[in-house]
Amino acid sequence: MEEYKFKPIGYVRTEAKDLPRHWSVSDVEGEIVIKPEYKLGIRDIKTGDKIVVLFVFHKSPPFTSDKLIQKPPHLNETKGVFSTCSPHRPNPIGLSVLEVLDVIDNVIKVKRLDMYDGTPVLDIKPFCF
Amino acid sequence: MEEYKFKPIGYVRTEAKDLPRHWSVSDVEGEIVIKPEYKLGIRDIKTGDKIVVLFVFHKSPPFTSDKLIQKPPHLNETKGVFSTCSPHRPNPIGLSVLEVLDVIDNVIKVKRLDMYDGTPVLDIKPFCF
Numbered sequence: 001m002e003e004y005k006f007k008p009i010g011y012v013r014t015e016a017k018d019l020p021r022h023w024s025v026s027d028v029e030g031e032i033v034i035k036p037e038y039k040l041g042i043r044d045i046k047t048g049d050k051i052v053v054l055f056v057f058h059k060s061p062p063f064t065s066d067k068l069i070q071k072p073p074h075l076n077e078t079k080g081v082f083s084t085c086s087p088h089r090p091n092p093i094g095l096s097v098l099e100v101l102d103v104i105d106n107v108i109k110v111k112r113l114d115m116y117d118g119t120p121v122l123d124i125k126p127f128c129f
Numbered sequence: 130m131e132e133y134k135f136k137p138i139g140y141v142r143t144e145a146k147d148l149p150r151h152w153s154v155s156d157v158e159g160e161i162v163i164k165p166e167y168k169l170g171i172r173d174i175k176t177g178d179k180i181v182v183l184f185v186f187h188k189s190p191p192f193t194s195d196k197l198i199q200k201p202p203h204l205n206e207t208k209g210v211f212s213t214c215s216p217h218r219p220n221p222i223g224l225s226v227l228e229v230l231d232v233i234d235n236v237i238k239v240k241r242l243d244m245y246d247g248t249p250v251l252d253i254k255p256f257c258f
Contacts, residue, residue, distance in 0.1 A: 004249070045212060126212050
């Protein structure tokens with residue numbers, strides 16, 4: 001079975017325990033701590049930037065087929081999993097659009113967090129939609 | 130070393146050989162063929178939807194540190210990798226925003242492709258930015 005392996009480029013750090021369900025409704029602040037070996041790659045990320053962060057929903061249990069249809073907490077109807085932002089998905093990869101408050105050394109200070117402390121970050125991309 | 134494993138939920142099919150560098154400048158059409166076991170999960174994807182597709186840059190060679198800074202083909206300056214959409218990145222995950230033309234059985238017909246035929250698809254999310 002074809003399989004792809006990814007290693008975190010860094011981790012989320014935040015003191016917040018209650019995280020909103022989605023970055024678009026979040027004011028939570030925290031940090032993305034980038035591993036030293038990738039630090040040079042964040043050279044051009046600046047205060048005020050919007051960044052797309054891909055991360056692992058590392059607290060999600062393994063996916064089961066009963067999650068192919070889910071009822072999102074903010075809706076009164078069920079949806080196919082690929083029409084939701086649920087953390088329960090075949091590949092538990094999350095996407096958040098965060099606002100950069102500051103960049104100091106290998107640490108990106110961010111706002112709009114909807115990820116827990118310790119969340120593994122897989123990639124950061126420029127927001128250009 | 131912490132590592133996360135992901136299996137494709139499906140694959141891109143297109144007859145196009147020359148793909149544009151980015152979905153935002155693409156008119157290329159093709160299909161995302163979803164594995165039968167995940168078909169129910171695309172139930173609510175409809176003609177006219179915009180979808181966020183996460184995929185593997187499966188043709189990229191293993192990442193090396195000389196790619197932490199790159200010169201994007203459309204720019205005259207170098208950028209840190211996390212400020213680019215380059216396929217050469219520590220975790221070779223791509224993101225495209227595609228337009229749904231039709232959904233037939235387990236096949237999503239799409240426009241704005243910038244992925245090669247055979248590209249493994251990891252996830253599909255609703256576009257809500």
